[in-house]
Amino acid sequence: HKSTLRNPKVKDLERYFNGLQSKLKGLDRQQDKEEYLSVVKENAEDIRKNVLKDLMVRRTRSVITGNYGDDLKKQNLKFPEVGDPEAIYYNFDEELDSIFTDTVDIIVNQFKYTRYTPLLYLERSLTTIEKLSQRNMQGFMRVLLLKRLESSIFAFNKSISRFIYSYEKFIEQYQKGNVYVSKKHINKIFEYLDNDDDESIQKLIDEDKATAYASEDFYDEFIVDLKADLKALKNIQGLWSNVKNDPKLEKFIELLKTDPVLKNNKLIVFTESKETAHHLEEMLNPVFDNKVRAFSSFSSPAERTEVIDNFDANARNQKDDIRIVISTEILAEGVNLHRSNVVINYDIPWNPTRMMQRVGRINRVDSKFDTIYTYNFFPAGQINENISLQEAAEAKIEAFIEMLGNDARLLTDEEIKSHDLYKRLTSRESIIGDDEDDPELRHLTFLRKLRDTDKELFNKIKKLPKKARSAKKYTEDNTSTVTFLRKGKVRKIFKTTRNAQGILSEEVDFDMAAEIFESDINTKREKIEPEFYKHLESNKKEFADVFIKESESLKPAGNRGNKAKLIQIIRAIEDSPEFTEIENDYLRGVLTLMRDGSLPKATIKKIIDGIKNENTPFKIYGKIKSGIPEQFFQSTFVTSSADTRGKREVILSEYLVRSS
Structure with missing residues (x-):
């Protein structure tokens, strides 16, 4: 660990x-x-x-431009401008709108998801975790169906067919006296849910027969609800069986043909369903010169390379075989696609953070484009002259979220009010992130400029002696001291406070310390009072305690015998007054060896036998050191960011005098 x-x-x-x-x-x-x-x-x-x-x-973009603006100009680099996402509304005719509304009602209010929550019908008491797991599964499956419905008619019909097949097989087994419950792969199921891979979920649930129950172990309502669910699924299938047109797809094709931005650029289309992605590829390729590719978890490494060659401006072998790539979330992170400047969200990006990640693939500082374009699809129901398309789309989103109730958090991945979601999905702030300050980078940029513009002062700062100290007035109720300490590569800053028990020290981060240290050129230096040394000692002790706590954490659970004895002996003599940092570091190294299991039992026993009744710390130390060959440490003390070798040092302190 x-x-x-x-x-x-x-x-x-x-x-x-x-x-x-x-x-x-x-x-x-x-x-x-x-x-x-x-x-x-x-x-x-x-x-x-x-x-x-x-x-x-x-x-973030704002932090980079705020702190590295001059560098970007020198290198002739810039971020492209990002505007508000453009909403694309698609309408249903009266019949299709009625089918859509009825389907949502069945999914949310009538369908009980009994197939996926069998333990709730088991004639025995469940643990709280079991109940919660089953309720979560019910919510996840409900959200999955709603996402499929919003994604595409094709993907939704595929999902409904799989649900029906699964229910029929499950009921068939129930009638034979068998019920198989999948608990073994619940985490894998949630992983598939995150990737909207309901086909793999269904396969996992159907094939996992790790836990078998008899049909009579369940309440009678179980089979009743299973059959009612199957009937509801077949009702949904019947509602959509005669639907031949897809207004969302038709709107998309029309837009691709007529919108000036979409006609002339490479496009990245995101969907949350891989079936939607591959269906769109099949439908669009005949219309757009076979230059459309779907990319999902089905895709091979060679297909990934093909996408990169066609969309990454830094790719070695740039090609132009693809103009439109349609991808699931699998391309939303970890790749550059900035030969394009257009992202189209074919499905509603229910979690606005995903929209930022997607646009981040093309929002690159070395992009050749001046502008980034984002398009979001929204269902607007049937055409109604009395309300705008925006109002209709907002109403649809609100209906989705309100009907889901507590399960809405599974759809959006965060607590979002229905009336806020549309606003966030059509705002550029959701793409570029909030304007924010990065105090650490701001202070480092200040030091960098100081280095470049005032080398004499910068070198003077670099040559400050260790244990440097100063004092100034500060707006706090009590005097305090901030101390920067170091041991090896571990650097920490502590600040004292005072309460009824006396002086206490607490760690502060770089940002807070920099704010405290920052002073105007005319700030008067105050006299360092004797009180300062009490504060300094408190900070030093708190820093030392960090390493004591570390050595305490090295004790493995269940230590017994000689190993436990040696750990106890080392803790008893560690930090003895006669020891230097060299001896203390060595002893902590021995503790690390024992925690990692690197010291043989025979070696430990030999040391314990050699110590016997010895009670002088230096003699005990000598016995330990002579009993452990040097080669044991060669693979242990590897220099890293966690290296704590070396003595504890006070680098600098500032005494903060209470302003009167």
């Missing part, structure tokens, strides 16, 4: 995350909602500060 993160607090990730999880123990998500959400928020901030900050760098 050893990580290479710099912060010793998260060297053992399993222990770290278990600690966060334990804070939620005993809290009910519903009854203790406010406290539960508060703890979740605290945990999220803890993870951001201690884990993600070292793993992720998020630079």
Whole structure:
């Protein structure tokens, strides 16, 4: 479980995350909602500060242009302009609108999804987790059908046919006295749900017969509801059996032929259904010179290479065999497609964040285009002269979300009010992200400019001696001290506070420390008072405690015998006054070897036998060091961002005097 993160607090990730999880123990998500959400928020901030900050760098368009604007100009680079997404409305005639509305009503209000929630009918009590899992499955399958309905008539009919086949086979087995319940692959099912792969879900559910029950183990309502569901599915199939036209597809073809932007550029079309993608490929190729390609999880590595060669401006072997690529979410991340400047969302991107990710494939700083275009399809029902197309589309979206109730969060992946969703899907802010400040980058940019424009001052700062200190007045209720400390590659900043118990220290991040250190050129330097040294010692102790906690976390669960004895001995002598940082680092290295299982039992036993009743720390240290050959450490002390070798050092401090 050893990580290479710099912060010793998260060297053992399993222990770290278990600690966060334990804070939620005993809290009910519903009854203790406010406290539960508060703890979740605290945990999220803890993870951001201690884990993600070292793993992720998020630079939005506004942050890059704000901090690197001059560099971009020098290199003749720029981001293309991004306008508001353009809404494309498609209408139903009166009959089709009635079919659509009736279908939604059946999916949401009549269909019970009994096939996918068999445990709810089992004649025994269920655990809370089992009940929740079954309810979630019901919600996920409901959302899946609604997404298919909005995606394309073709994909929806395919899904309904699979549902009917699955129900018929399930009922057939029930009547033979057998019920097979799939619990084994529930996580895999959710993964398929995320990828809108209902065909694989159906196959997994149908084939997994890990848990078998007898039909009589279930309440009588089970078979009644199964048959009612099958009847509802066949009713839906009957509603759509005579529908031959597809107004959404017809609108798309018309637009591709007439819109000036779409006629003359490479296009990237996103859909949440791979069946929709491949159906569109089949329908569009005869109309557009066979230059349309579908890309999904069905596609091969060779097909991926073909897409990159046709759409990545940095591809070595650029080609023009494809003008329109139709893809599932599989192309929304990790590739550059900036030979195009158009993204079309054929399905409603229910989660606006996905829209940003999709447009991010073409919104590149080295794009040759001046403008990025986004088109979003919306169903607007039947033509009504009394309301606008926008109002009709908003009403459809609102109906979807309101009818789903609590399951709406499964559709949007976040809490979004129905009247806000349309607004977000037609706003450029959802594409480029909110304008935000990055304090860390802002301060680093300031230092970079200082380096380039005032080399003398920059070198003076670089040559500041260790333990440098200063003082200034600061707007706080009590005096405090900010200290920057280092040990190996671990760097931390602590700030003191005062309460009834005395002086306390807490870690602060770079952003907060930089804000505190930042001073006007005319800021007066204050006198450093004796109180400063108490604050400094508190910060130093807090920094030292980080490494003590780390060594404590090295104890494996269930240590017994000589290994446990040696760990106990090392902890007893570690940080003895006569030890330098060299001795302490060595002992922590021994703890690491034992945690990783790198020390043979015979070696540990020999050390314990050699120590016997010895109680002098230096002599115990000598016995340990002589008993462990140097080669044991050669593969352990690999330099990394988590390397803590070296002595603890105070780099600089600032004493903050309370303003009177």
